[in-house]
Amino acid sequence: MPTNSEAQDLYPSRGGAAATLAPRLDPVVHAPAERAPPVARQLIQAYERRGFLILQALFNDTELAAMQVELERLRNDPLLAQRPEAIRERETGALRTVFRVHRLSPLFAAVAADPRLVELARYLLDDEVYIHQSRLNYKPGFGGKEFYWHSDFETWHVEDGMPRMRALSISISLTRNHAHNGPLLLLPGSHRSYVVCTGDTPADHYQQSLVKQEYGVPSDDCLRQLAEQSGGIAAAIGPPGTTTVFDCNVMHGSNGNITPDPRSNVFFVYNAVSNGLREPYCGRPPRPGFIATRGSIQPLIPAPLELAARS
C-alpha cells in the first residue's frame, strides 16, 4: 500500500484543522469535453453544476421487483444478520444497513456491474472503476433516524485514505421517496467546496459513526454558506427505482422519518482505479475492508443484468 507524506494531503481535515470552505482541486466531470456521454449531455452538465443527477425509470419493472425481493430476502437471512457487514439500530436492533452487498448478494453484484451504471461511472471518472463501498439501507417508518449533513469524500479521505475527488455514488431507491419520509437531501453546488471539519478521529470511529455521526461534521457556518449558495435544498424524490448519481464531495443528509412509509435503497460507490486507497490521512488504522475496499483491485467488467439466466 502506498504511504502518505504530510505534503501529499491535498484535503486536510480534522486533527487541528479550522472549520472552513477550501477549494476543490479536482474536476467534477473527468471525461474530456469532446467525448460523447452515455446519458443526455444536459444531465452531465447538470451533474457538473449541481453535483448530482437523478434518473427515472433506468431499471424496468422486472428488474426492480427482483431487487425488492432480494431486499426482503436479505432482511430475513439469519446468517447474514450475524455478519459484521450487518449494522443494526442501537435502540430496536432492527437491521439498518448491510455493507458489501455487491459481494454478499449475487443479484446486487450483477446490478453493480450493469453497464447503465458502470459506463456512466467510467465516463464521469474517466477511468476504469471498482466498488469502493456498497450497501443496502433499510430506513424504517415510524421513527427512522436522521443522517446529518456530510461530504462522503471527507470521511473517505480522512478515514480511508482516498487521495482525490474521483469517485461517485449511485443510489437506487427500492421504495417510494416522498418529501416527508426522509429522502436524500442535497445542497446543489456544494461539491465545489471542500468542507474542512474540526475535531479528531477516535479509534474505531466507524462503529459509532455508522449509527450516529459525531466527527467529520461540518460547522453551522459552513453549512449556512453552502445552503445560501445552493439556491435551495434539493430532494431525491420519486417512485421506486429513482436513481441518484452524486459526486463524492456533494453535501448531503436526510431527516428522520415519522411517517409509516419505509425508505430503502441500494447504494454503490464507484472509485477510479487510479484513485485507490492509501493509508488513512488521520493516521489511524484503516477501516474494515467491507466498508472501504483496499488491496489488489480489479476493474469492474460491465455485464448486462440478465434476470432470466438467474432463475
Added chain:
Amino acid sequence: MPTNSEAQDLYPSRGGAAATLAPRLDPVVHAPAERAPPVARQLIQAYERRGFLILQALFNDTELAAMQVELERLRNDPLLAQRPEAIRERETGALRTVFRVHRLSPLFAAVAADPRLVELARYLLDDEVYIHQSRLNYKPGFGGKEFYWHSDFETWHVEDGMPRMRALSISISLTRNHAHNGPLLLLPGSHRSYVVCTGDTPADHYQQSLVKQEYGVPSDDCLRQLAEQSGGIAAAIGPPGTTTVFDCNVMHGSNGNITPDPRSNVFFVYNAVSNGLREPYCGRPPRPGFIATRGSIQPLIPAPLELAARS
C-alpha cells in the same frame, strides 16, 4: 371542580386500554349548518372533512413583523428563561417552548384575542371560548427534534380532564415552513377516529413529554390505518404568517430538521367554555396551570389587534 365518575369517561385511553380506533362522539363543526361562517364556507367544509384548514395572509406584514420582533425579545429575556413556562432542549439548553405566552406577552395576548382567530373559534365550537393552552415554539435548524404523531385531545382528555372534543388549535408560523424543515404534518380525516393508546401515565409525565413523548403514543397499526384512509400526509407549508387551524383530535406530528432554517410558531388552543376541565381521567393530579388552564374561566372578549396604540 367537577369530579368524574367512571361512567363519564367517553374517551378512555391508557390505563389498561387496548390500542384501537374508536369512533368520535362529537361534531367537528359545532355551529348549526345555517349560520354564516366568518371564512369561506368551502374552508369550513374542508375543515370538517380533513380536520384542519390553512389560511394564508391572515395577518399583514406589520403585524407579522411585530410578532417576529416579540419572538426574539422573549427568546433573549433572561428573567423569562428562569420561569417554569420556559422549556429548554435537554442536550443544548436552548429555549424550545414558552408556555402561557398569551399571559406573558402583551402582544401575543392581543393576537389571541383578535377577532380573526376568536370569531373562527367561536363559530367552529359554537360557544364562547377561552385559551386552554398557548405556547411559542422555537424549533432550531441544524438538528431540531422530531415530534412524534399524537392527538392533542388524547393528552388533554387523559392528563388534563377535558371531557369532549370541542377545542381547536391555531398555529401561526413566524418563519418559512418548507417541506424539509420539519413542518407540521397532518393525517387528513384522522380527527374522525379516537386513537386509544396503551400504557399508563407516570407521575409528572408532562416534564418528560414536553421534550420526548413516551405515553399517549398511537400504535403503528392505528397510524397505518389512519395514513391509508388519509389519501396522503398533508404538510402545513408556506411563508411566515401561514395560519393552520386544526381540530383537537387530528393526528399530527413533525419530522426533525437538519436544514439551516429554523421553524418557529405561536400556538393558541381555544376551548369551548362549556367544555372546561374536570379532574384528569388518568387519576393523576392535574398538570400545572400554565399547560392547561383550569379554575374560574372568563370567555375571551374579541378585540382587534391595534399595533399603533401599543407603541
